[in-house]
Amino acid sequence: EAEVAQSPRYKITEKSQAVAFWCDPISGHATLYWYRQILGQGPELLVQFQDESVVDDSQLPKDRFSAERLKGVDSTLKIQPAELGDSAMYLCASSLDREEVTQYFGPGTRLLVL
Amino acid sequence: EDQVTQSPEALRLQEGESSSLNCSYTVSGLRGLFWYRQDPGKGPEFLFTLYSAGEEKEKERLKATLTKKESFLHITAPKPEDSATYLCAVQARDYKLSFGAGTTVTVRA
Numbered sequence A: 001e002a003e004v005a006q007s008p009r010y011k012i013t014e015k016s017q018a019v020a021f022w023c024d025p026i027s028g029h030a031t032l033y034w035y036r037q038i039l040g041q042g043p044e045l046l047v048q049f050q051d052e053s054v055v056d057d058s059q060l061p062k063d064r065f066s067a068e069r070l071k072g073v074d075s076t077l078k079i080q081p082a083e084l085g086d087s088a089m090y091l092c093a094s095s096l097d098r099e100e101v102t103q104y105f106g107p108g109t110r111l112l113v114l
Numbered sequence B: 001e002d003q004v005t006q007s008p009e010a011l012r013l014q015e016g017e018s019s020s021l022n023c024s025y026t027v028s029g030l031r032g033l034f035w036y037r038q039d040p041g042k043g044p045e046f047l048f049t050l051y052s053a054g055e056e057k058e059k060e061r062l063k064a065t066l067t068k069k070e071s072f073l074h075i076t077a078p079k080p081e082d083s084a085t086y087l088c089a090v091q092a093r094d095y096k097l098s099f100g101a102g103t104t105v106t107v108r109a
Helices: none
Strands: A005-007 A010-013 A019-024 A031-037 A044-050 A053-056 A065-068 A075-079 A088-095 A109-113 B003-007 B010-014 B019-026 B032-038 B045-050 B056-059 B062-066 B070-075 B084-091 B097-099 B103-108
Touching (some): A005 A088, A019 A109, B003 B097, B019 B084, B032 B062
Parallel strands (some): A010 A109, B010 B103
Antiparallel strands (some): B062 B070
């Protein structure tokens, strides 16, 4: 069964350091999403890609977060510099296309900023 | 603004004790309502999509129903392996997905 892959699964870093997360969506899925989930809350969308283009990054803190999907397949989310409040689960999801309603999630990257 | 409210926040059940989780929503043009299961430290696992009021879907001991203002996830004769956080999400006209905070279900043997 096809799955969304993410790495690393866990990341511990010190504040002011740079961190990067990687996501490989289900093969053939044109739409890719990055979410942040704080403990005890539901996921919140950070950025959405359609192929290699950003279609929604309204909730992405652009002073420190960046995301890219250069070839329209896998994607990288970067935080520089990391802050204590960035500690959370970072989830990647994909769907067949923007209008295909069902999103499939990867296992997530748990980030702890010390 | 689209809103999703789930209740209760936590539910403790005895094995075999059936119960229901509630998801109430306000959304501009519902495209779909989703239920996901999330185990601790893992990503959400897709369970169901409901598209219109009156629709029902079942999977093993779970049954999801939808009205114009809320959805219910019924758990029939739960087992300890049904322990998880159940997330509800709605997709609006602009395709954005909004999640509730989830209901954490604990089933004791």
